[in-house]
Amino acid sequence: MKRRIVIILFSLAALAAFFALSVFIYYQSGKLGIPVSADGSEPIIIVDAGHGGFDGGAVADDGTVEKDLNLQIALKLNDILRMAGYKTILTRTDDTPTSDPDAKTIREKKHTDLVNRMKLIEETPNAYFVSIHQNMFGVSSYWGSQVFYSGNNPESEILAKNVQQSIRELLQPNNKREIKKSGKSIYLLYYAEKPAILIECGFMSNGPELAKLKNEDYQKKLAFAIFCGINEYFNSP
Numbered sequence: 001m002k003r004r005i006v007i008i009l010f011s012l013a014a015l016a017a018f019f020a021l022s023v024f025i026y027y028q029s030g031k032l033g034i035p036v037s038a039d040g041s042e043p044i045i046i047v048d049a050g051h052g053g054f055d056g057g058a059v060a061d062d063g064t065v066e067k068d069l070n071l072q073i074a075l076k077l078n079d080i081l082r083m084a085g086y087k088t089i090l091t092r093t094d095d096t097p098t099s100d101p102d103a104k105t106i107r108e109k110k111h112t113d114l115v116n117r118m119k120l121i122e123e124t125p126n127a128y129f130v131s132i133h134q135n136m137f138g139v140s141s142y143w144g145s146q147v148f149y150s151g152n153n154p155e156s157e158i159l160a161k162n163v164q165q166s167i168r169e170l171l172q173p174n175n176k177r178e179i180k181k182s183g184k185s186i187y188l189l190y191y192a193e194k195p196a197i198l199i200e201c202g203f204m205s206n207g208p209e210l211a212k213l214k215n216e217d218y219q220k221k222l223a224f225a226i227f228c229g230i231n232e233y234f235n236s237p
Contacts, residue, residue, distance in 0.1 A: 041126050043234065044087045048117065048131035049074035053097030054109055058136035060204040066134045069213050073201060074132045076223035084231065089124060091117055114187050121192050129196035131188065134213065135203045143206045144175040148189060148198045151181045155195040163197060163229030170225040199226060
């Protein structure tokens with residue numbers, strides 16, 4: 001038990017050190033300022049860990065469940081954002097879904113889950129929605145992060161471009177994927193009126209990329225790359 005506690009404390013200390021170093025580098029580069037939105041007001045970043053609870057999302061061949069990767073990356077992103085001075089809201093902090101507790105069928109649960117996330121977007125003043133997901137495809141050769149954006153607010157596309165570019169420059173230099181406007185299949189982006197993006201962090205159907213996505217150090221780097229894109233958006237002229 002003592003050994004386990006020591007390992008946990010060491011891991012937390014290492015994670016904190018990484019975040020602190022990341023923010024320090026940004027301060028030194030002069031790219032980290034007080035976050036403000038286009039109208040000069042303080043933004044609130046809604047960090048959404050896709051799926052959760054009854055809804056596991058995609059499942060890899062080795063049994064890895066998407067909802068778990070989403071949460072791990074979302075929590076790291078949230079920590080970095082808060083250390084940098086951003087106000088944030090997490091849609092979930094554990095494996096508890098956002099659906100109504102009295103929803104009985106899977107259909108009702110999925111519907112209320114989306115409705116409640118949308119309600120959070122609508123009711124949060126000056127909200128910017130950033131959703132974390134993983135991709136899956138029948139061909140295992142596909143890889144790389146890709147950012148989708150809502151077509152209802154022009155700021156969504158700008159934010160998506162910044163995040164996609166940041167991931168490419170800091171983590172995936174050979175990633176040629178371009179941002180893509182959301183269709184009806186991505187409910188929250190399709191109906192969101194506020195700036196909203198969804199990041200498909202990688203392909204769980206690609207063995208080497210799945211191994212990276214499950215690696216905590218890679219998750220930290222990915223979360224930091226996403227943060228840099230968000231921060232660049234708020235600090236660009």
